[in-house]
Amino acid sequence: xxxxxxxxLAFDTIETPEERREKIVGGSCTYCSLAAxxxxxxxxxxxxxxxxPQETIDLFKKRxxxxxxxxxxxxxxxxxxxxxxxxxxxxxxxxxDLNVFxxxxxxxxxxxxxxxxxxxxxxxxxxxxxxxxQFTNPEWMAMDTITHWIENNRKSLLGVLKRCHLFFCNDEExxxxxxxxxxxxxxxxxxxxxxxxxxxxxxEHGALMLGKxxxxxxxxxxxxxxxxxxxxxxxxxxxxxxxxxxxxxxxxQELRKAAVFGSVMASxxxxxxxxxxxxSLTLPEVRKRFSEFxxxxxx
Amino acid sequence: xxxxxxxxLAFDTIETPEERREKIVGGSCTYCSLAAxxxxxxxxxxxxxxxxPQETIDLFKKRxxxxxxxxxxxxxxxxxxxxxxxxxxxxxxxxxDLNVFxxxxxxxxxxxxxxxxxxxxxxxxxxxxxxxxQFTNPEWMAMDTITHWIENNRKSLLGVLKRCHLFFCNDEExxxxxxxxxxxxxxxxxxxxxxxxxxxxxxEHGALMLGKxxxxxxxxxxxxxxxxxxxxxxxxxxxxxxxxxxxxxxxxQELRKAAVFGSVMASxxxxxxxxxxxxSLTLPEVRKRFSEFxxxxxx
Numbered sequence: 395x396x397x398x399x400x401x402x403l404a405f406d407t408i409e410t411p412e413e414r415r416e417k418i419v420g421g422s423c424t425y426c427s428l429a430a431x432x433x434x435x436x437x438x439x440x441x442x443x444x445x446x447p448q449e450t451i452d453l454f455k456k457r458x459x460x461x462x463x464x465x466x467x468x469x470x471x472x473x474x475x476x477x478x479x480x481x482x483x484x485x486x487x488x489x490x491d492l493n494v495f496x497x498x499x500x501x502x503x504x505x506x507x508x509x510x511x512x513x514x515x516x517x518x519x520x521x522x523x524x525x526x527x528q529f530t531n532p533e534w535m536a537m538d539t540i541t542h543w544i545e546n547n548r549k550s551l552l553g554v555l556k557r558c559h560l561f562f563c564n565d566e567e568x569x570x571x572x573x574x575x576x577x578x579x580x581x582x583x584x585x586x587x588x589x590x591x592x593x594x595x596x597x598e599h600g601a602l603m604l605g606k607x608x609x610x611x612x613x614x615x616x617x618x619x620x621x622x623x624x625x626x627x628x629x630x631x632x633x634x635x636x637x638x639x640x641x642x643x644x645x646x647q648e649l650r651k652a653a654v655f656g657s658v659m660a661s662x663x664x665x666x667x668x669x670x671x672x673x674s675l676t677l678p679e680v681r682k683r684f685s686e687f688x689x690x691x692x693x
Numbered sequence: 694x695x696x697x698x699x700x701x702l703a704f705d706t707i708e709t710p711e712e713r714r715e716k717i718v719g720g721s722c723t724y725c726s727l728a729a730x731x732x733x734x735x736x737x738x739x740x741x742x743x744x745x746p747q748e749t750i751d752l753f754k755k756r757x758x759x760x761x762x763x764x765x766x767x768x769x770x771x772x773x774x775x776x777x778x779x780x781x782x783x784x785x786x787x788x789x790d791l792n793v794f795x796x797x798x799x800x801x802x803x804x805x806x807x808x809x810x811x812x813x814x815x816x817x818x819x820x821x822x823x824x825x826x827q828f829t830n831p832e833w834m835a836m837d838t839i840t841h842w843i844e845n846n847r848k849s850l851l852g853v854l855k856r857c858h859l860f861f862c863n864d865e866e867x868x869x870x871x872x873x874x875x876x877x878x879x880x881x882x883x884x885x886x887x888x889x890x891x892x893x894x895x896x897e898h899g900a901l902m903l904g905k906x907x908x909x910x911x912x913x914x915x916x917x918x919x920x921x922x923x924x925x926x927x928x929x930x931x932x933x934x935x936x937x938x939x940x941x942x943x944x945x946q947e948l949r950k951a952a953v954f955g956s957v958m959a960s961x962x963x964x965x966x967x968x969x970x971x972x973s974l975t976l977p978e979v980r981k982r983f984s985e986f987x988x989x990x991x992x
Contacts, residue, residue, distance in 0.1 A: 480874055575779055577897075578915045598876075599898040602915065611989050613910040616877045616901065650992035690910050691990045693949035 395533075397639040398463070398506050399427045400439040400525050401515025401628070402495065403446065406668060407475040407488075408624055415622075418668035419450045421472065422515035422538070425625035428672040429632025429659035431457035432680050434639040436632075437506050439463035439525065443471035443494040453673060462503040467494040482623040482664075483597045502528045511639050513631060514558070516540050519550040526554060534644055536560035538631060544570050556588035562631050564595045577602055578609070593634070593653060595627050595660075603653050608646055612653045613691060615661035615683065622667045626660040633659030658683045694832075696938040697762070697805050698726045699738040699824050700814025700927070701794065702745065705967060706774040707923055708787075714921075717967035718749045720771065721814035721837070724924035727971040728931025728958035730756035731979050733938040735931075736805050738762035738824065742770035742793040752972060761802040766793040781922040781963075782896045801827045810938050812930060813857070815839050818849040825853060833943055835859035837930060843869050855887035861930050863894045876901055877908070892933070892952060894926050894959075902952050907945055911952045912990060914960035914982065921966045925959040928971075932958030957982045 401423030408415050423440040430436040437460035444466075454461055475489035498521070507530050514522040514537040522537060529535070537558045543551050544567060551571075555561060561584055565577060574580040577594055581604035584592040594602045598620075600613040634656035641648050658680060665671045700722030707714050722739040729735040736759035743765075753760055774788035797820070806829050813821040813836040821836060828834070836857045842850050843866060850870075854860060860883055864876060873879040876893055880903035883891040893901045897919075899912040933955035940947050957979060964970045 576917055576919075578917045596898070599895070600910075600912070609915050609989060610992070611899075611912040611915065612992075613899070613912060613990075616908050616910065618875055618877045620875075647992075654992050688992070690908060691912075693909070693911070693946075693953050693987070 395510040395639045395642050396508070397430060397434055397436045397511045397513070397635055398439060398509040398529075399423055399430065399436050399513045399515060399632070399635075400500070400522070401426060401513075401517055402472055403440045403442045403464070404472040404474055405445075406624055407473070408478070408622055408667065409476070410478045410622060411480050413667075415667050417473065419447060420474070420624055420668055422517070422628040424450070424669060425628035425663060426513060426515055426632035426635075427454070427459050428457060428669055429629040429663070430636030430639070431459055432659070432675070432677055433633070433636035433655070435460060436636065436639070437463055437509065439500050439502065439506070441465040441467050441494050441498045441500070443467055443469045446471045450669075453669075463500065463506055465498070465500065467498075469494045476624065478623060482620045485623070500525055510534065511635060512536065513635050514538070514554065515628060515631065519543050519547050519554050522554045523550065526557060534559050534638070536562060536631070536635060538562040538627065539567065541567055541570055552587065555584075558588060559590050561589040561592045562595065562627070563592070564597070564627060568592075568594050578604070591649065593656070595630055597623070597626070601630065601653060601657060603649065605646065605649070610650050610653060612657050612687070614657060615687065616690065617661060617664065620664045623664050624668065625663045629663035630656035630660040633657070654684060654687050655680075658687060694809040694938045694941050695807070696729060696733055696735045696810045696812070696934055697738060697808040697828075698722055698729065698735050698812045698814060698931070698934075699799070699821070700725060700812075700816055701771055702739045702741045702763070703771040703773055704744075705923055706772070706788070707777070707921055707966065708775070709777045709921060710779050712966075714966050716772065718746060719773070719923055719967055721816070721927040723749070723968060724927035724962060725812060725814055725931035725934075726753070726758050727756060727968055728928040728962070729935030729938070730758055731958070731974070731976055732932070732935030732954070734759060735935065735938070736762055736808065738799050738801065738805070740764040740766050740793050740797045740799070742766055742768045745770045749968075752968075762799065762805055764797070764799065766796075768793045775923065777922060781919045784922070799824055809833065810934060811835065812934050813837070813853065814927060814930065818842050818846050818853050821853045822849065825856060833858050833937070835861060835930070835934060837861040837926065838866065840866055840869055851886065854883075857887060858889045860888040860891045861894065861926070861933075862891070863896070863926060867891075867893050877903070890948065892955070894929055896922070896925070900929065900952060900956060902948065904945060904948070909949050909952060911956050911986070913956060914986065915989065916960060916963065919963045922963050923967065924962045928962035929955035929959040932956070953983060953986050954979075957986060
């Protein structure tokens with residue numbers, strides 16, 4: 395198959411109870427494509443400003459990420475500032491500067507249009523739709539979102555959701571979207587809205603995946619030190635979709651493994667600030683942790 | 694082996710957002726012994742008043758629960774009243790009448806003293822200690838507690854904990870007891886306090902078990918309707934210890950299965966108010982759900 399990832403490339407300013415980091419590289423597309431690159435060569439769609447570091451571009455090259463769809467625009471890169479509490483699941487957005495993202499109207503490179511697997515990471519749902527319709531015949535369209543769009547752009551969001559096959563969300567988002575506190579019921583509601591599968595990420599509690607005929611649960615890797623939770627969800631999606639792309643098929647068995655690889659990649663992402671951990675990560679480490687996940691739940 | 698369960702037999706008044714039930718049978722010993730009775734014939738230690746229903750005594754008999762250690766005292770049975778929010782993990786104690794429990798000073802029947810497996814369910818830690826020392830040579834001493842004793846009787850609690858091999862707690866309790874928000878770190882701290890194993894129950898998110906050399910995670914059964922969360926933790930302990938007693942050995946492999954059987958029994962307990970579900974439950978249903986747990990996490 396061929397995987398296209400659409401999303402943000404950003405500078406993140408992150409404050410945890412222990413440390414503050416100013417303007418380190420982040421963004422949904424960044425995390426997702428780096429995580430996916432351990433399984434396949436993803437193509438990315440996004441925009442960066444003149445201040446985006448060459449070092450990260452070089453990292454993308456090294457990890458064989460296809461940057462034909464990456465726009466280099468005049469101005470500054472998108473900037474997000476977030477604050478984490480002692481509970482890593484609690485996060486507040488302190489500041490958001492759209493910068494070059496404000497006028498982003500991506501046109502897909504011709505080589506992208508036939509992609510079988512597409513991930514519309516968290517961006518404005520109308521932008522997701524503009525991009526979605528440019529693909530000629532994607533077999534598997536996946537998407538993510540955040541509470542902001544659920545609260546403020548529900549109608550457009552539901553429009554994209556209807557056309558998607560795979561929906562990634564977290565527990566807070568799905569409760570808000572479906573007005574249902576029980577995750578199983580909430581997941582079933584999503585399956586009636588369009589997607590064939592829904593993956594509910596639950597932070598330190600793992601993730602739940604629902605299809606029409608099955609429910610699969612994956613635990614989060616037991617982790618003693620969460621350094622920076624930013625990008626865990628996008629890394630999950632990257633591992634998940636990268637794995638699916640590499641096996642070139644989507645069925646229950648592969649989806650279960652994909653969810654575990656998603657958890658594996660998320661567990662690495664949080665071990666250091668920003669994308670640091672992905673710089674040194676190796677495929678044997680990824681495979682080793684996959685085995686640890688199996689051992690963790692085997693009885 | 695032989696399993697003795699020490700704890701409360703009670704009337705519970707329970708209010709959920711949907712329904713209120715007045716004075717239905719509950720108590721840690723009740724839930725735990727009923728859950729354990731699907732695997733073994735537990736012996737119980739506790740006290741009831743003159744108002745305790747014969748129907749429940751008959752149920753205990755039917756389920757082959759040994760009641761030699763059950764005291765029938767003059768006065769009223771212990772009564773607890775609790776209120777649940779929309780989130781079943783949120784519970785408030787509205788009222789507590791100790792009644793016959795206030796003067797409970799149990800003397801173990803001679804046939805109980807040689808038990809290899811003992812569970813000190815949630816009661817005052819000093820009472821736990823008084824009972825603990827009556828056992829001649831228990832191979833496996835397990836205990837549970839609640840935040841109330843951690844806050845008000847920490848010293849006595851730590852004394853019992855030091856002598857126990859297996860500690861059951863929930864996430865809130867272990868965080869309070871260890872002053873550590875990370876469950877893995879918190880669990881390791883407990884292992885330094887005495888127990889060889891700690892089981893951290895996380896409600897709808899399942900449970901985490903730690904030993905010196907391993908970590909095991911079990912998810913909660915995906916459940917669309919939590920009718921009454923009361924007794925889930927005690928039923929978990931009952932399934933866990935009942936299974937261990939039935940296989941007559943304690944090792945990592947059996948402990949993993951025990952944790953799953955714990956989750957299985959907890960998942961049944963919450964399907965109806967009080968102990969209702971255990972009245973109709975059958976062993977084939979228990980086995981079927983155990984298989985479903987395996988399928989739920991298999992990849």
